[in-house]
Each structure stands twice: as C-alpha cells, then as structure tokens.
Amino acid sequence: MNKNFYITTPIYYPSAKPHMGHAYSSIIADLFARFKKIQGFNVYFLTGTDEHGQKIQRSAEKKGMDPLSFCDEISKTFKDLSKILNLSNNDFIRTTEKRHEKSVQHLWNILENKKEIYLSKYSGWYSVSDEAFYSDDEIEEIDNKKIAKNSGSAVEWVEEESYFFKLSNWQDKLLKFYSENESFILPAARKNEVISFVKGGLKDLSVSRKSFSWGIKVPSNNEHVIYVWLDALTNYISALNYPNEKDKLYNDFWPASLHLIGKDILRFHAVYWPAFLLAADIAPPKRIYGHGWILAGDEKMSKSKGNILDPIEIIDKYGLDSLRYYLAKEVSFGNDGSISQEKLESCINSDLANNYGNYCQRVISFSEKNFNLLIPKKDIFSKEDLDLLDRFKINFDILINNMDNQNLNSYMNFIVESLFSANKYFNDQAPWNKKSDIKKVKYYCLCFIRSNKKNFYYAVSDNTFVIIKSIKNFWD
C-alpha cells in the first residue's frame, strides 16, 4: 500500500492581506494532513502564494510599488499566517522563485514541442480579478457594467496576439478520464458541474498575454508572458522539483493525493490542469475537492466586498484551536457556510466548554479525589458499558473512510456525539454517589480522554483522532 500522501492548498494571490476564506482552506487542508500523519502516512503538505499576472501588477501599481517588492511584502503576511494557524506544511512556494520559473518554462516547452500550443489572436472578455477568460454567454450586463455571471467580477475586452493551448482536443479524453476516475472531483455535485461544462464543448485556451509583462516569459518568444493559471497550477509539481523526475520528492509524492481548493477555482483545477498534464504525459492528481465559500451573511467573504473577518483578530480573541474547531465543525464541508463571532462563541460554549471541557474537569477532579489520578485495572463491565465503548471500535474504519473521502462533518459529528454520550454516562452512573462501581466508571471516562493531553480544543489539529485511536488500541 502506498503510504505517501501529498496534499495542497490553493496558492493565494498576495494582492491584499489574507482573510478568513484563505485561513479556512489552509486549516482544513492541515486537518487532513495531520490526520494522515497520525495514521502513519508519509505526508507532504504544500501551500504558498501565486504572484504573477495582471491582478498583482495592478495592485502593486496602485500602491506605487514594483510588483516584486509588493509581493515580498504581502506574501510574507501569508507565510506568517501559516505559522499563526499552526499549519504543518512542509514547504511554502512562491511563484516568483527561480525553481518555479524553471519548471513552468520546461512544461511550456514540452507542450509547444508536442504541438499542443500554437500562436494566434485572442479577442474576448477577460476578468483581471478572476484572471479568467469568459465567453459571451458567461457574462451579463448590470448597471451598464459587464460582469462574469459566476463570480460577479468586472470583465474587460481584450484583443491581442496570444498563444493557445489546444484544449478542444481534450474534451473526450477528459470525459473518459472523469468516468474512469470516479472520485477525481468531489463532492459529487461539483463533479456534475464540471462534466456538463466539458460536455458543453471546450474551446482552445489562451495561455499567454502580451499587453503586460509581470509573469514568466514564454521561452521561445519573450514578448509574451505565460498565462497566470498555467504558471500557478504548475506550483504543485515545481515544489516537488519537477522536471527532475528522478527527484525523491517528485517520485514519492506525484501524483498528488488531494488538491483542496475553493469551488470558485474548480474549472482551472478539474479541467485545465488535467488537460495540461495529460498533454505533457504527466499523471493528473488523484483528487480535486472543491469546498464551499465562507459567507458573511449570505455573501461570499472577500476583500472586494469589504465584509471580511480577520483570522488574526479572531485568534487573538478566542484562540487558534477554537477557530480551527469551529470552522471544521460548523461549516458544512463542501457547502457554503455563514460564520459570525456570535456563532463562534456559542459553538465554543456548547461543544468545547460545556461538553468536553466540563467533562474533563469533572472526570479528572473526581479521579484526583478518589484515585490520586491513577487508572485502575480493567473491571467487569455491564452490557451498556461495553456497548458504549464498542461504539469506537465498530466505527473506527468508518471514521477513517469518512476522512479519506473528505466527509468531514460525519467525522466531526461522531466525535461530538461521543462526547455527549460520555458526559451522559458519567451523569447516569453518578459515581460520586457510589451507586455504581466507581472504578469502572472512572476507567471508562479516563480512557476516553487519556491521550488527549492538551485537551479537546486542540481536537481538529491532532487529537480527535488520537482519542479514538487510543480507545481502540485499549480494546485490541
């Protein structure tokens, strides 16, 4: 069995400082990375920043800065955030690094040599905010402004010489690839969206720009810079030292196990990226998971809408593990989820303080008082006791399966329900009245929390899994 696991976050645009949507992608990716690590996998976890293109060039111009100094400054805030979020990432890639440029140009040369790329002229709509080309039927006019229907971003008319990737050749091959790799795109609803987009017909894709210069040069024609998405997507292999195919990182970890992304960038990852890779004879990643958006009210949280919750302020106020727990538990994974400070507070109070915190506090102080915190030997259990304990054993493989299929909410719900039943058990047994066998009660209760050294607040970093594992090991 392959024990290597490669997981990535999207690489973020350093056009403005990070917000909760970015923190969300990173925290959830970290959660899966840690889970696999605890399971004994050799995990490689990558994050970083996507620094080229017109969007960044314009943001730098607005600040009166040259693009690289601008990126240096903002990329650092993303790197700092990865530390504040306690991400277990192995690398942080910046697309302005030389190692990345070499990789991108190599991939370009392969595609050009294979005649997958040709020179022509682009005329059509472009959204700088999305860094995406749109066809006529993908845009609409609101208040005299042309915008992209799916994102609401302004589009502008572009006419320029451009290289094209022969995406139209890949329509049938992509459809075949999706049907042979059933869980390539998750969740299932997103897979259907992608399939119907591809079935609707793929046009060749413009993959270079000529009217600005902030990007990686087309090796054979330095009047052009490579389209920022072809540049950005390549980060997933440049960080593994592609094109050095003998490299250990590349060998061990490509194809990636999971690209975790937001649903807004699904088309780039699930259509363009596998097409580029297949065209270059490189294996596509094993899975793309498109999560939903973090909403403020019912709008996407984004810099341009000015409705952002600053993750650093929230962490300062409530602590990192509370935020991690809240995002994992309360946002229905795969769907959009509206978050607020009020909901965060009530989640911390009900699940963490009242449920788990209270439970630990009662069990530990009871145990301290009666047993000097020592765990007694295994006792004889009633059927109810065994049923309760068996819940973990029976569900162990199901829980792993949940996490392997990114069914995060089923996993989280199991943990929280288990905490409720443990609390109830302690109450029902009322060991302080000595109505029941207090050793037995304590045995159960302590084994429930025994590996949870830091406490459950840390849960969605490492410890939910550790709790379950320790209980299972205890029983085996």
Ligand code: MSP
């Ligand atoms: N640079 C591209 C990605 C290139 S990956 C090869 C990009 N950057 S981004 O900074 O605009 O957004 C990156 C990701 O941040 C989104 O895909 C999504 O995962 C996350 N989010 C940004 N805003 C978000 C929300 N409001 N809610 C949840 N996640 C969102 O796109």
